[in-house]
Amino acid sequence: MRNVVLGFLGTQLDRGKRGGWKPSLGLCQVDGFPVDRFELLYDVKFSRVAHSLKKEIELVSPDTEVLLHRMDMVDPWDLEEVYSKLYDFAQDYGFDEDRERYHIHLTTGTHIGQICWFLLSESRHIPAALIQTGPPRGEQANGTFDLIDLDLNKYDALQQRFDEQTREYGDLLKGGIETKNSRYNALIDRIEQVAGLSDAPIFLLGESGTGKSELAQRIYELKLQRRRVKGRLVQVNCATLRGGAALPTLFGQRRSHTGQPGTERAGLLREADGGVLFLDEIDELGLEEQALLLHAIETGRYYPLGSDSEVTSRFQVIAGATKDLTRLAAEGQFRLDLLSRLNLWTFRLPALRERTEDLDANLRFELARAEKMLGIRVGFNADAADAWLRFAKSPSTLWPGNFRDFSGAVLRLCTLAPRGRITRTQVEEEIATLQRRWRAADSNVDSKLVGDYVDRPLDPFDISQLAQVIRTCQSSQSISEAGRKLFAVSREERASRNDADRLRKYLAKFELSWRDLIE
Numbered sequence: 001m002r003n004v005v006l007g008f009l010g011t012q013l014d015r016g017k018r019g020g021w022k023p024s025l026g027l028c029q030v031d032g033f034p035v036d037r038f039e040l041l042y043d044v045k046f047s048r049v050a051h052s053l054k055k056e057i058e059l060v061s062p063d064t065e066v067l068l069h070r071m072d073m074v075d076p077w078d079l080e081e082v083y084s085k086l087y088d089f090a091q092d093y094g095f096d097e098d099r100e101r102y103h104i105h106l107t108t109g110t111h112i113g114q115i116c117w118f119l120l121s122e123s124r125h126i127p128a129a130l131i132q133t134g135p136p137r138g139e140q141a142n143g144t145f146d147l148i149d150l151d152l153n154k155y156d157a158l159q160q161r162f163d164e165q166t167r168e169y170g171d172l173l174k175g176g177i178e179t180k181n182s183r184y185n186a187l188i189d190r191i192e193q194v195a196g197l198s199d200a201p202i203f204l205l206g207e208s209g210t211g212k213s214e215l216a217q218r219i220y221e222l223k224l225q226r227r228r229v230k231g232r233l234v235q236v237n238c239a240t241l242r243g244g245a246a247l248p249t250l251f252g253q254r255r256s257h258t259g260q261p262g263t264e265r266a267g268l269l270r271e272a273d274g275g276v277l278f279l280d281e282i283d284e285l286g287l288e289e290q291a292l293l294l295h296a297i298e299t300g301r302y303y304p305l306g307s308d309s310e311v312t313s314r315f316q317v318i319a320g321a322t323k324d325l326t327r328l329a330a331e332g333q334f335r336l337d338l339l340s341r342l343n344l345w346t347f348r349l350p351a352l353r354e355r356t357e358d359l360d361a362n363l364r365f366e367l368a369r370a371e372k373m374l375g376i377r378v379g380f381n382a383d384a385a386d387a388w389l390r391f392a393k394s395p396s397t398l399w400p401g402n403f404r405d406f407s408g409a410v411l412r413l414c415t416l417a418p419r420g421r422i423t424r425t426q427v428e429e430e431i432a433t434l435q436r437r438w439r440a441a442d443s444n445v446d447s448k449l450v451g452d453y454v455d456r457p458l459d460p461f462d463i464s465q466l467a468q469v470i471r472t473c474q475s476s477q478s479i480s481e482a483g484r485k486l487f488a489v490s491r492e493e494r495a496s497r498n499d500a501d502r503l504r505k506y507l508a509k510f511e512l513s514w515r516d517l518i519e
Contacts, residue, residue, distance in 0.1 A: 007105030282319040367414065398468065
């Protein structure tokens with residue numbers, strides 16, 4: 001591999017004005033670092049110095065080819081001009097990394113030039129390592145020589161620190177829970193990357209109880225650590241913004257609007273200035289409020305209620321929803337322009353039933369939280385733990401309230417545990433309580449869900465069963481996966497286990513297909 005050096009002519013140093021030492025000349029005399037080609041950039045004003053230096057290098061290092069490149073600068077201290085010209089130089093240069101190793105000589109040129117060299121090297125527009133040379137010291141007749149490679153993968157200690165920091169950010173977003181679900185872990189990794197680099201809105205989509213509010217809080221904490229925000233986190237559930245209270249709550253209110261003293265309100269947008277505004281259940285926000293919110297998000301300006309003067313507030317947005325905003329927009333219930341602004345980064349939080357491999361870790365987390373809340377030590381008896389986890393992980397346990405149901409159930413078990421030990425009898429009673437509540441809540445919900453897909457009357461038995469099938473299909477990646485969940489018990493007794501075919505035939509009874517349920 002041939003060594004190629006790129007560098008500026010040192011208009012002062014390469015004339016020997018520091019004790020006779022010339023950096024570009026000295027670089028070509030370093031033992032163990034043969035320079036096969038030197039690409040020397042110079043301004044026409046210093047043409048004589050450049051040509052003189054070329055002759056000196058050829059004299060002391062005959063094997064070094066010196067190529068002069070004229071690069072005139074109106075102002076060598078102008079960052080935009082220097083970067084633009086070096087960028088153009090890099091674009092036109094034919095780098096051949098299979099045959100040549102490239103290096104940038106940082107010692108010569110202005111500080112602005114050095115900064116631009118670094119930026120272009122760090123971004124790999126110029127695939128080069130950096131060289132820093134210094135005047136002779138002691139026995140170093142040709143000066144000091146330091147090679148800096150910006151490929152941080154080669155610096156194990158640095159890479160370990162970066163990896164450790166990334167893990168810490170991931171742990172923060174997970175709330176310290178050691179999750180195993182690959183889809184959820186990939187989701188958290190992407191959120192960490194986006195939240196740490198972008199100020200764009202983040203949209204969290206998921207069923208009620210999947211942890212949108214907790215994740216929004218952790219995203220804010222991550223942004224705070226990464227210095228993306230300085231202000232506070234302001235949270236609002238948009239379902240509570242009804243009627244005449246919605247506008248003043250969000251945008252504030254001036255006393256002149258009501259004429260009554262003590263009615264001034266700063267508004268949540270003002271409180272979020274410099275920080276993050278979390279709009280939970282944004283699918284419940286009215287169309288008028290949506291239009292005003294869009295303008296505030298895009299411009300950072302809005303009019304408080306009763307005011308003729310605009311207020312400025314710069315904030316970042318995290319939005320949460322349980323409903324599909326695309327479908328709502330198609331039905332005219334959500335503004336398409338606001339949806340387009342919010343869904344640059346959309347993250348769907350999986351339901352608890354889709355993360356059964358994380359239930360053990362979440363159980364430990366909930367036990368620790370209950371212990372802290374109750375001030376006592378609590379644990380499961382072995383048979384009780386087996387019974388609880390078997391129920392929690394069963395495909396027939398849908399957890400309609402997701403982590404909210406799970407957390408509440410564990411807290412009840414801990415509170416009622418005799419002498420701090422959760423028994424098998426307690427677990428069975430709690431399971432019965434959950435199933436009774438879910439049946440009562442699901443009767444109307446099931447009818448509505450089935451009614452979205454089937455427009456003919458059905459028996460109550462069929463409604464309940466079909467609703468579970470629809471939910472399972474919508475939470476599965478394929479029809480085969482859905483079939484395995486739905487026929488988890490009976491499939492073990494069959495010689496043929498074509499679960500997908502069984503599911504297709506079942507759906508066909510209601511004139512439905514797999515595609516009907518997932519689109």
